Amino acid sequence: MTYKDNYLKVRNTLALILGLNILVALAKLIYGLMTKTSSMIADGFHSFSDGASNVVGLIGIWIASKPADENHPYGHHKVETLSTIVISFALFIVSFKILVNSYNRFMNPVVPKINVFSFIVMILTLIINILVVRYESKKGKELNSSILISDSxxxxxxxxVSISVIVSLIAIKLGYIFIDTLISAIIAILICRAGIQILREGINVLIDGKMIEAEKIHKIVMEIEEVIxxxxxxxxxxxxxxxxxxxVxxxxxxxxxxxxxxSHRIEDTLKKxxxxxxxxxVHIEPASEDNTHT
Structure with missing residues (x-):
């Protein structure tokens, strides 16, 4: 599969996920605002950040798919990595805003209006999220795409987050209103944690971190008869x-x-x-008299 074919498959996957994330976000946010449930509102913003990351991802892989040119002889592949870092900072911003809102709700409590439709909305969006994660993770591994894997x-x-919101709704029905604000704050921490994980992986790529254990490559190359x-x-x-x-x-x-x-045979073997x-x-060098390297 060429890089362009890979890009098209990744793009189509992200476009589908974007549509589903927007649908889920609107359902949570609108109903959360209607019922004044801060945990649902926080979850809605969390889902919107999913959609925002999809948009960033689409832009990133579009630029990354461009071929090498005179000014970028190694191509534009790291733009995809930069996109994942932008996603992480978007998560930090969302996390901070939710924490501020949680504090305000704690200082000025509001009683949410919970009904059966609140549970229906959360359960349906939860099911969609589970299907999205399974699909996007599978495609990410299949296409070996860092943007899909990080987004999943x-x-x-x-x-x-959605499970915790459902727990929050149950607690509110039982009269424990403060749980709504507490769950909202926990959601913010979870979002921040996801952002840190994505940021660490992106930085590792930008600073040329090791991608494969040297022992694995050594074993493959040494199986070629001519290699000493x-x-x-x-x-x-x-x-x-x-x-x-x-x-070698x-x-x-x-x-x-x-x-x-x-050298071409070694290259083809490693790629395969x-x-x-x-x-x-591959740097070919003459072995010493005792067939060792210095």
Whole structure:
């Protein structure tokens, strides 16, 4: 599958998830405002942040899919990672706003108007969220897309949030009104936690963190008969675009043409055996007299 084909599949998945997230957010937010239930309102904003992350993701992968050019010889792949970082900051903003609202509601309590429709709205949106997470996570792994995987984690937190809101509704019916404000604050903390997780993963890509254990690459390369040793293995990139560079020692009597063909064979082997590997730079060097490297 080409990067463009992959981009189109990721884009279509995000567009579908965006529509569902907006539907879920509107249902929670509108009914939360009607019943003055702060936990439902907070959950509605949480779902809207899911939709916002979808929009950021769509923009990010559109730019990331552009081919390499004179000013960007390595392509635009890291724009997708930047998009996930924008998503994390959006989560921090939503979290802060919900905490402020929770504090205001704690200082000035409001009795929510809970009825059977409140439970119906939350249960239906919960079911949609579960289906969305399963679908988006599956597609993220299938397409090896960091934006889909990070977005599915964001939406996954919505499941626990919705469950907590249902618990809050039950508590309110039993007369424990303060639970509504407490759950709203907990939701804010969960949103912030999801943002930190996404931010850490994005930063790891931007600072060229290790993507694959060197031992795994070493084992694959050493299975090639002509290779005497393999060292100085480095990896970087993101899940769907991993870059590897390594040094390989072979018999010093081989000519340039042989070395060139061998380097391509090593590259093809790594791309075939490790999902997500897109670029491999092989430095061929002559083995020493005792067939070791210095």
């Amino acid at each position: 984690k964001h939406t996954e937190s919505d499941i626990y 040793y393999c060292h100085k293995i480095r990896t970087r990139g993101k899940q769907n675009h991993i870059m590897i560079d390594l040094h 020692g072979i018999d010093k009597n081989h000519n340039i043409d042989y070395c060139h063909k061998l 055996d490790i999902l997500g590997v897109e670029e491999v730079i």
